[in-house]
Amino acid sequence: xxxxxxxxxxxxxxxxxxxxxxxxxxxxxxxxxxxxxxxxxxxxxxxxxxxxxxxxxxxxxxxxxxxxxxxxxxxxxxxxxxxxxxxxxxxxxxxxxxxxxxxxxxxx
Numbered sequence: 001x002x003x004x005x006x007x008x009x010x011x012x013x014x015x016x017x018x019x020x021x022x023x024x025x026x027x028x029x030x031x032x033x034x035x036x037x038x039x040x041x042x043x044x045x046x047x048x049x050x051x052x053x054x055x056x057x058x059x060x061x062x063x064x065x066x067x068x069x070x071x072x073x074x075x076x077x078x079x080x081x082x083x084x085x086x087x088x089x090x091x092x093x094x095x096x097x098x099x100x101x102x103x104x105x106x107x108x
Contacts, residue, residue, distance in 0.1 A: 004017050011041055014034075015033075015046075018032075018049070021033060022049065022053065030049075030053055031050065031054070034053065044074060045070070047069045047070040048066070051064070051067040051086075063086075063090075067083050077107065080099055080103045081103060084099035084100050
């Protein structure tokens with residue numbers, strides 16, 4: 001954390017602190033550092049990590065905005081299926097069906 005504070009734009013430090021915080025279940029710190037990283041370099045894999053953490057924090061709006069970015073950037077069936085599955089288990093059935101329709105369009 002000290003190195004990340006000294007160099008707040010060093011992506012490697014931000015990512016390491018975020019991943020370590022996620023491992024030790026310090027969700028708030030992990031979100032904070034992933035968000036810093038994401039602001040500097042918006043990668044789909046970081047969006048996926050943020051989505052999972054926001055679901056743990058019971059913040060579905062932020063979680064699904066990151067999940068959608070991740071799934072549609074990847075554009076594969078597995079990513080979209082994971083998005084639909086998370087929508088369904090969170091209680092957003094219409095959104096889950098919409099994603100399933102997108103999956104069916106890809107498989108044509």
